[in-house]
Amino acid sequence: MGTTPSGRMAIVKGDITExxxxxxxxxxxxxxLGGGGVDGAIHRKGGRAILDECRKLRASHYGGGLPAGRAVATTAGLLPARWVIHTVGPVYSTTEDRSALLASCFTESLRVAHGLGAESVAFPAISTGVYRWPMADAARIAAEALRTAPSRVPEIRLVLFDDAAPATFRSAFGPV
Structure with missing residues (x-):
């Protein structure tokens, strides 16, 4: 595990729900309200408590849903964590630069984690699944966002599911 201005940083291959x-x-x-990929896995393994809190958020502050680039926390339910920070990544576009929205997913999630008093946070490769963001570009944006984020958390872990992603993220982050 290396260090960054935010604290300790690790890039690992694994299951974020563990x-x-x-x-x-x-x-x-x-x-x-759940979906596929990381979202579906978190809702399935975290259990009903996560969905219940998400429904309350939809009924109060986020009636139209959570906008891309924003972040909000719920319980982690049955997961081995205290909180789940939900963030909505942008869908990749070849005709519109949405990189600021992707960067905001990382910085807003850190802001929420810091506000909760979290000492450690695990991130997936946001927007690289069904939202089709190219892995190398997503890694570059994540590295810049996490390095320059005004909010700090002592330990940041990037937990990547497929075999090629850790090397791609290590390349973007440099020594960590």
Whole structure:
């Protein structure tokens, strides 16, 4: 595990739902009601408590859903974490630069984690699944966002599911 201005940094291949951290970041869809990929895995393994809190958020502050680039926390339910921080990544576009929205997913999630008092947070590769963001570009944006984020958390872990992603993220982050 290396260090960054935010603290300790690790890039690992693994299952984000098994990370023993204070906060797990969910690459959610705007509905906050579960879906596929990371979102579906978190909702399935975390259990009903996550969905119940997401429904309350939809009934109060986020009636139209959570906008891309924003982040909000719920319980982690049955996951080995205290909180899940839901963030909605942008869908990749070849005709519109949405990189600021992707960067905001990381910085807003860190802001929420910091506000909760989290000492450790695990991130997935946001927007690289069904939202089709190219892995190398997503890694570059994540590295810049996490390095320059005004909010700090002592330990940041990037937990990547497929075989090629850790090397791609290590290349973007440099020595960590």
């Amino acid at each position: 990370q023993r951290v204070d906060a797990i970041v969910n690459a959610a869809n705007g509905s906050l």
